[in-house]
């Protein structure tokens with residue numbers, strides 16, 4: 088097989104990140120890109136470096152250009168419509184998270200993905216951050232023992248400005264706990280080794296975007312929350328989200344505690360990373376003298392471009408390329424995206440209605456999906 092010929096659909100912030108990754112990735116080339124917004128097409132041309140065919144409509148791109156796969160990096164609420172013409176092709180897909188913004192769209196996409204003759208890979212790239220991959224490996228190898236508690240704190244900066252301000256309204260993002268936190272619900276499931284059963288949450292919009300005016304509308308985005316996620320086997324997850332916490336040394340702090348010990352990952356924010364602070368892993372044991380071992384996570388030599396996500400986007404694209412070349416199934420499926428979406432939607436419903444919400448009621452008769460890989 089020659090180089091994987093990739094078309095990027097949506098060339099805003101994340102699409103351009105994929106373009107820069109593709110430039111650095113052996114065995115893959117950027118063949119074309121599509122975006123209706125002229126400034127985003129110019130950004131794609133800059134990111135590509137070499138001349139690249141640009142389209143204002145991705146349907147014309149997939150007709151005109153010989154492609155093997157597409158990366159979809161358009162706003163969350165457009166994913167279903169943007170993918171519609173792709174289902175008539177044999178193109179491989181890398182779909183940015185979240186899968187969708189509603190259960191109905193998520194279910195439709197999950198089913199189309201399952202029937203698609205090529206790979207549909209869900210862009211839940213936090214799994215590929217070296218420190219998080221190391222934490223998950225340690226948990227799988229039994230360092231924590233039988234996992235009982237998974238706690239994920241994200242204390243970060245507010246949502247960035249996006250093209251047309253699409254990310255200022257829940258109707259476009261699916262809610263903060265879907266948009267951003269699908270990554271964390273996916274990681275919780277992986278650490279717990281199963282899918283959740285019930286969610287309890289409390290959250291609000293207290294600080295961010297309250298002084299903005301978008302054609303007479305003020306953004307309605309939750310900016311802080313605690314979310315408790317329960318698993319059928321008794322494991323408990325906790326998400327502690329704050330989006331007005333720029334002054335945090337660690338942007339993500341993940342701890343997994345079991346009956347044997349505790350495994351933690353600490354990931355610096357991008358400013359701290361630029362100042363030279365490396366991610367850390369801490370493994371504590373309940374054995375005699377309670378030994379604690381610390382590791383600084385070294386740079387992964389496979390990463391050809393680090394970008395804004397610790398090299399995770401690069402490693403994820405490399406895994407997609409390898410699965411396509413090897414004919415293997417996607418490691419991160421639309422099912423995974425669907426379940427992370429369902430947890431986020433349950434959390435928002437719990438906040439809105441002030442009560443615990445079961446995943447079953449959110450899914451409302453949706454047939455069960457595959458178990459968590461590796462569980």
Ligand SMILES: NC(=O)c1ccc[n+]([C@@H]2O[C@H](COP(=O)([O-])OP(=O)(O)OC[C@H]3O[C@@H](n4cnc5c(N)ncnc54)[C@H](O)[C@@H]3O)[C@@H](O)[C@H]2O)c1
Nearest residue numbers: 097098099100101102122124127160161163183184249250
């Ligand atoms: N993996 C991550 O951690 C991560 C980080 C940021 C964004 N994302 C995801 O990437 C996607 C894009 O986000 P972004 O930050 O790049 O937003 P953005 O606003 O910077 O870019 C979105 C681009 O999509 C274009 N677009 C809209 N409709 C289109 C269509 N029908 N066809 C082609 N292009 C279209 C817009 O013109 C814009 O240029 C979202 O789903 C977002 O959730 C993922």
